[in-house]
Amino acid sequence: MDREVNVLGRIRKAQENTLSPDLMAEARKARRSFMGKALAMGAGATAAGVARAAEGDPKILNLPAHTTSLGQPVATSGYGMPSVWEKNLQRRASPGLTRVAAASVSFTPLQGLFGIITPNGLHFERHHQGWFDVDPSGHRLMVMGMVKNPRVFTMDELMRLPSVSRIHFIECGANTGMEWGNVAVPTVQYSHGMLSCCEYTGVRLSTLLDMAGADTQNGRYVLAEGADGSSMTRTISMKAALDDVMVAWAMNGEMLRPENGYPLRLVVPGVQGVSWVKYLRRIEVGDKPFYTKDEVIHYVDLMPDGTHRMFTSVQEVKSVITTPSGGQALLDKGYYNVTGLAWSGRGRIKRVDVSVDGGRNWRTARLEGPVLSKALTRFNIDWIWDGSPAVLQSRAIDETGHVQPKINQLRAVRGTRSVYHNNAIQSWKVSESGEVFNVQVF
Ligand SMILES: Nc1nc2c(c(=O)[nH]1)N[C@H]1C(S)=C(S)[C@@H](COP(=O)(O)O)O[C@H]1N2
Numbered sequence: 001m002d003r004e005v006n007v008l009g010r011i012r013k014a015q016e017n018t019l020s021p022d023l024m025a026e027a028r029k030a031r032r033s034f035m036g037k038a039l040a041m042g043a044g045a046t047a048a049g050v051a052r053a054a055e056g057d058p059k060i061l062n063l064p065a066h067t068t069s070l071g072q073p074v075a076t077s078g079y080g081m082p083s084v085w086e087k088n089l090q091r092r093a094s095p096g097l098t099r100v101a102a103a104s105v106s107f108t109p110l111q112g113l114f115g116i117i118t119p120n121g122l123h124f125e126r127h128h129q130g131w132f133d134v135d136p137s138g139h140r141l142m143v144m145g146m147v148k149n150p151r152v153f154t155m156d157e158l159m160r161l162p163s164v165s166r167i168h169f170i171e172c173g174a175n176t177g178m179e180w181g182n183v184a185v186p187t188v189q190y191s192h193g194m195l196s197c198c199e200y201t202g203v204r205l206s207t208l209l210d211m212a213g214a215d216t217q218n219g220r221y222v223l224a225e226g227a228d229g230s231s232m233t234r235t236i237s238m239k240a241a242l243d244d245v246m247v248a249w250a251m252n253g254e255m256l257r258p259e260n261g262y263p264l265r266l267v268v269p270g271v272q273g274v275s276w277v278k279y280l281r282r283i284e285v286g287d288k289p290f291y292t293k294d295e296v297i298h299y300v301d302l303m304p305d306g307t308h309r310m311f312t313s314v315q316e317v318k319s320v321i322t323t324p325s326g327g328q329a330l331l332d333k334g335y336y337n338v339t340g341l342a343w344s345g346r347g348r349i350k351r352v353d354v355s356v357d358g359g360r361n362w363r364t365a366r367l368e369g370p371v372l373s374k375a376l377t378r379f380n381i382d383w384i385w386d387g388s389p390a391v392l393q394s395r396a397i398d399e400t401g402h403v404q405p406k407i408n409q410l411r412a413v414r415g416t417r418s419v420y421h422n423n424a425i426q427s428w429k430v431s432e433s434g435e436v437f438n439v440q441v442f
């Protein structure tokens with residue numbers, strides 16, 4: 001009996017790789033002799049014997065354990081985690097991109113996401129000097145400068161105020177920056193992954209400015225400062241501050257993650273990520289831009305005439321195909337759902353066109369709802385791949401009529417010495433083998 005079971009065990013293992021005719025014959029033989037013995041031993045042994053024999057025979061229904069037994073008990077983990085089968089979907093840092101991991105970036109795996117919302121654990125991270133898990137009981141937000149009544153708020157005081165929830169994208173001004181000169185990175189995670197989109201909950205900055213009696217006539221600028229040692233500081237306009245800027249404590253239904261500014265961050269819809277100050281501790285109203293270190297040196301664009309463009313206040317219309325994208329492989333000819341994301345700091349996405357021949361012909365993609373202002377918009381389009389080489393591109397147009405440019409159109413205006421604010425059309429080449437590569441098409 002032991003011998004029979006061993007034979008069955010070995011065959012079953014082998015079947016995980018191949019089902020050679022030899023092994024099939026051996027399995028049938030082993031099963032016949034095993035069944036005979038089991039019958040001879042009487043009814044008691046039969047059920048177990050048949051079950052074991054079935055495991056060895058591919059023609060008998062072999063039910064997986066999850067259809068025949070009890071599952072895990074509740075609360076195996078108090079905070080739910082993704083399936084073990086999804087463990088390769090991770091934020092990733094680009095090796096060698098920065099010298100210090102505390103002043104670096106981890107990229108969102110856009111190729112593995114669906115819809116428009118970025119799960120909190122996969123939100124990209126950009127720190128100028130590392131992240132902290134700040135104790136909310138000791139955290140304060142000061143509102144001062146050109147205000148009648150300077151105020152200091154605790155978290156409890158802020159969270160009593162009327163709150164709003166809004167879905168917006170956040171994109172680092174350096175997103176796609178490595179692609180400015182040439183093709184630099186292999187996948188959409190590294191080329192476009194300094195991009196996320198969440199539902200934020202918090203109080204409108206205008207509410208706080210109102211409570212402090214801000215001089216919104218002469219105080220045309222607002223400074224936001226973070227509580228990390230680099231005291232990240234950025235100027236925004238009073239116009240934006242009174243419009244849709246939020247002081248947020250929540251992201252996708254839960255408190256902010258420490259990496260993303262817990263317990264408080266500024267949300268500046270449509271504006272580059274650096275203005276979304278994390279660990280927000282101070283708001284100052286002033287009558288001119290503050291010209292802090294973070295705005296005169298960082299995230300500036302060297303223009304063709306040699307001047308530096310500062311205070312880029314809007315992330316221009318942009319899109320990217322996330323599947324198929326660099327590093328992926330098409331398994332066979334035939335139907336594919338080409339999918340991607342489009343966004344604009346100026347408002348809603350109006351239309352996305354997709355080309356499969358490097359920009360000669362364009363078809364209009366389906367926009368999936370909801371199509372929200374200053375949020376990611378998901379697009380899909382049908383494609384039958386005939387097995388020949390193809391170059392996939394997407395081109396977004398926003399409600400203000402701005403059209404996503406080709407890389408050479410962008411270079412014509414911005415020159416060749418920029419890093420930041422690259423919203424050019426992305427090209428993915430599908431080779432005959434089905435492998436997908438990052439390429440530049442002029
Ligand atoms: N306090 C503070 N705020 C900060 C930063 C920082 O280093 N410190 N980085 C900024 C930059 S450059 C970006 S792109 C965004 C990134 O936000 P995230 O880490 O939540 O993705 O935060 C911004 N706010």
Ligand SMILES: [Mo]
Binds near residue numbers: 173
């Ligand atoms: Mo950034």
